[in-house]
Amino acid sequence: MSIMSYNGGTVIAMAGKECVCVGSDLRIGEQMTTIATNQKKIYKVADKIYLGLGGFHSDTQTVLNTVQFRKSLYELRENRKIKPKVVATMVSNLLYQHRFGPYFTEPLVAGLDPITNEPYICGMDTIGCIAAPRDFVAVGTGQEYLLGVCEGFWRENMGPDELFEATSQALLSGLERDAASGWGAVVYTITKDRVNMKTIKARMD
Amino acid sequence: MTLSMDNPMAVMNAFKSAMSQVRADPPWRDAARKHGDRWNPYSFEGGSTAAIAGEDFVVVGSDTRMSQFEVNVMFREAEKIHVLNDSIILTTSGFYGDVLQLKRVLESRLHKYRFDYRTDMTVDLCAEMLARNLYYKRFFPYYTGAILAGIDEKGRGAVFSYDPIGCIERLQYSASGAAEPMIIPFFDCQVGQVTVSKETEKPALTLERAISLVKDAFRVAAERETSTGDKIHLVVAAHGKPIHQEFLLLRED
Numbered sequence: 530m531s532i533m534s535y536n537g538g539t540v541i542a543m544a545g546k547e548c549v550c551v552g553s554d555l556r557i558g559e560q561m562t563t564i565a566t567n568q569k570k571i572y573k574v575a576d577k578i579y580l581g582l583g584g585f586h587s588d589t590q591t592v593l594n595t596v597q598f599r600k601s602l603y604e605l606r607e608n609r610k611i612k613p614k615v616v617a618t619m620v621s622n623l624l625y626q627h628r629f630g631p632y633f634t635e636p637l638v639a640g641l642d643p644i645t646n647e648p649y650i651c652g653m654d655t656i657g658c659i660a661a662p663r664d665f666v667a668v669g670t671g672q673e674y675l676l677g678v679c680e681g682f683w684r685e686n687m688g689p690d691e692l693f694e695a696t697s698q699a700l701l702s703g704l705e706r707d708a709a710s711g712w713g714a715v716v717y718t719i720t721k722d723r724v725n726m727k728t729i730k731a732r733m734d
Numbered sequence: 735m736t737l738s739m740d741n742p743m744a745v746m747n748a749f750k751s752a753m754s755q756v757r758a759d760p761p762w763r764d765a766a767r768k769h770g771d772r773w774n775p776y777s778f779e780g781g782s783t784a785a786i787a788g789e790d791f792v793v794v795g796s797d798t799r800m801s802q803f804e805v806n807v808m809f810r811e812a813e814k815i816h817v818l819n820d821s822i823i824l825t826t827s828g829f830y831g832d833v834l835q836l837k838r839v840l841e842s843r844l845h846k847y848r849f850d851y852r853t854d855m856t857v858d859l860c861a862e863m864l865a866r867n868l869y870y871k872r873f874f875p876y877y878t879g880a881i882l883a884g885i886d887e888k889g890r891g892a893v894f895s896y897d898p899i900g901c902i903e904r905l906q907y908s909a910s911g912a913a914e915p916m917i918i919p920f921f922d923c924q925v926g927q928v929t930v931s932k933e934t935e936k937p938a939l940t941l942e943r944a945i946s947l948v949k950d951a952f953r954v955a956a957e958r959e960t961s962t963g964d965k966i967h968l969v970v971a972a973h974g975k976p977i978h979q980e981f982l983l984l985r986e987d
Contacts, residue, residue, distance in 0.1 A: 673915040673916060674915050674916070674918075674919045675919070676916060676958050677913070677915065677916025677917060677919060677920050677954050677955065677958065678916075678919050678920050678923060678954075680916070680954040680957050680958055681920050681924075681950055681951075681954045698923060698929050701923075701928075701929035702919040702920065702922050702923040702928075702929050703919050705919055705922045705923075705928055705929070706915070706918055706919050706922065730931070732928075
């Protein structure tokens with residue numbers, strides 16, 4: 530079994546009109562054994578910017594700490610709020626610095642621009658190659674399962690409610706078939722004046 | 735054999751044969767590497783298939799692309815759905831050689847059944863027979879993900895799903911092939927409706943809905959999966975009606 534699927538877990542992000550949605554499952558395992566059922570894989574980086582980390586859990590924590598540190602330093606130095614695209618570049622640079630001994634994590638950045646509220650989502654591979662599509666990204670063990678459903682659900686210019694519905698239905702459908710993810714799900718809807726966190730009732734296995 | 739320079743031709747030939755031997759099997763190659771370079775009896779031509787069973791109908795879909803190594807399109811009109819008789823449809827993806835062989839085996843068995851019993855085999859019987867034919871080759875399997883669909887003895891739609899060695903399961907819907915991980919969750923959501931709460935009102939599975947879901951599934955798959963594309967081959971069987979077939983265009987990239 531590859532190290533990328535050692536702990537399991539899936540993260541998804543979808544972009545809408547002036548809003549983005551990020552969702553993840555809650556399971557952490559060691560191969561077939563479930564260790565915890567309350568581990569979100571989405572982390573707040575700034576007010577309207579969230580970082581999703583799939584892959585090997587130890588490495589996700591290291592990457593998260595480093596990114597939070599660098600983000601704080603950036604805001605102190607520059608004296609302005611960080612943009613989602615900058616966070617993405619920051620993560621990408623961190624990962625590529627470890628090109629030949631990578632962190633085994635696939636990150637995903639989702640958020641709104643602090644000033645213009647323009648939505649931004651992107652996914653990366655383990656060495657920081659950014660893919661920033663306009664529709665949706667998924668990382669983690671359930672990636673393939675999710676992409677199919679997302680492709681069927683995503684439409685242009687979805688509002689926050691519709692976007693939440695699409696994201697959660699896609700996530701639930703994906704968790705249905707991915708044994709390494711599950712045990713509940715959480716979805717963050719990021720809009721220009723609030724971030725709404727919802728826990729979804731899912732099948733608990 | 736000892737060689738002396740008295741016979742330069744023999745020396746040269748000995749050198750040549752030693753060189754070709756060392757080229758073919760370098761001593762620094764480890765066992766795993768040697769094993770990996772051996773001829774592989776299987777190849778994989780990609781593509782996907784799917785089927786949905788309803789109350790008195792069954793909708794079967796597949797793409798028609800045949801590709802090599804997931805990048806090289808060899809043929810854009812390879813049919814993966816085979817109508818075996820008026821109530822049995824076989825759809826397989828995987829190793830196309832085995833797909834065709836499996837089809838031939840089933841066709842000949844059905845032909846003999848017809849000769850012996852003066853009637854067409856039903857899909858329930860054929861399903862069991864296919865499972866046994868697959869397991870018969872347990873240690874050199876047909877490298878295919880088979881789905882057998884049709885109208886059963888009671889006039890209901892039936893979908894049977896198989897693994898390469900004949901593990902059989904009767905399901906309401908199934909998918910197989912390269913885009914299986916994309917299509918199955920989509921059907922879970924839209925046909926199985928596993929992601930909505932029990933109280934929610936759910937749309938009934940009509941023939942029209944099933945057809946459009948299969949079409950959607952392949953459009954989704956063609957969007958993201960490189961070995962699926964070119965055309966959708968759609969086969970619809972309904973109780974008491976002849977089997978209907980059509981081809982719809984998909985993206986060709």
